[in-house]
Amino acid sequence: MRRKLAGKDLNGIAERERAELQRKLGDVEQVKEFSGPWTARVTWRGGFAAQSKVRRHTIEFDEPAAMEADDSAASAHEYLLSALGACLITGFVLHATTERVRLDSVELSLTGSFDNILRWAGLSATGNPGYRSIQVTAQISGDADEDQLRNLWDRAVAGSPVMQTITNPTPVFTVMQVVPSQAADPAASSAGREDRPGPDRPEV
Numbered sequence: 142m143r144r145k146l147a148g149k150d151l152n153g154i155a156e157r158e159r160a161e162l163q164r165k166l167g168d169v170e171q172v173k174e175f176s177g178p179w180t181a182r183v184t185w186r187g188g189f190a191a192q193s194k195v196r197r198h199t200i201e202f203d204e205p206a207a208m209e210a211d212d213s214a215a216s217a218h219e220y221l222l223s224a225l226g227a228c229l230i231t232g233f234v235l236h237a238t239t240e241r242v243r244l245d246s247v248e249l250s251l252t253g254s255f256d257n258i259l260r261w262a263g264l265s266a267t268g269n270p271g272y273r274s275i276q277v278t279a280q281i282s283g284d285a286d287e288d289q290l291r292n293l294w295d296r297a298v299a300g301s302p303v304m305q306t307i308t309n310p311t312p313v314f315t316v317m318q319v320v321p322s323q324a325a326d327p328a329a330s331s332a333g334r335e336d337r338p339g340p341d342r343p344e345v
Contacts, residue, residue, distance in 0.1 A: 152238045159238060190214070222251040222275065225303050229277065232297035237283060242293065245282040252276045275307070 151159070165171040183193045188211060189204040202217050204210035215223070226249040237244050253275040255261075257268030281290055298304055 151241065152234055152244050154238050222253060225275065225307065226251050228301045228303035229297050232301050233293055236293045236296050240293065242289065243284040248280045250278045
């Protein structure tokens with residue numbers, strides 16, 4: 142739902158909210174809380190579908206019909222592009238609002254192509270299955286000159302957690318645990334996976 146951009150609000154953020162956020166960012170304990178750990182719990186939903194639980198939100202994933210999937214939701218790599226775009230917008234709005242710059246519109250277009258998708262499918266042992274590069278094009282309109290808007294954009298790029306996670310080497314540690322098969326336990330219910338507790342996972 143889009144926030145109302147009217148009244149005393151600047152870019153949909155009230156003066157009280159701006160002041161409170163600045164106060165929190167100056168509080169060491171609050172900054173620790175903002176810093177994490179952030180967690181997601183992702184479960185297989187059949188076929189190529191998956192579901193993620195983050196805080197009180199649910200995110201659905203699937204693959205395109207061209208992959209012989211149901212195409213019931215966006216794919217994980219499309220969410221990656223979207224997460225990058227949303228993070229850049231959030232940072233840009235923060236800096237613009239702090240500088241009292243009124244924004245009319247911010248729209249990003251993000252594109253990327255896989256380097257070697259056959260690696261993902263297990264049909265190649267070499268190459269990078271991920272995006273070889275990502276192109277971000279921003280169209281921004283606001284009550285500021287071009288130099289100021291570019292400066293705000295550069296600050297948003299440099300300070301984006303998602304941008305910097307992608308562009309900097311970020312260690313990812315994986316642990317795989319084998320749990321008892323439901324099919325091997327006659328007493329196990331087949332009523333669904335959602336209510337069945339899963340193994341503890343390490344924080345990353």
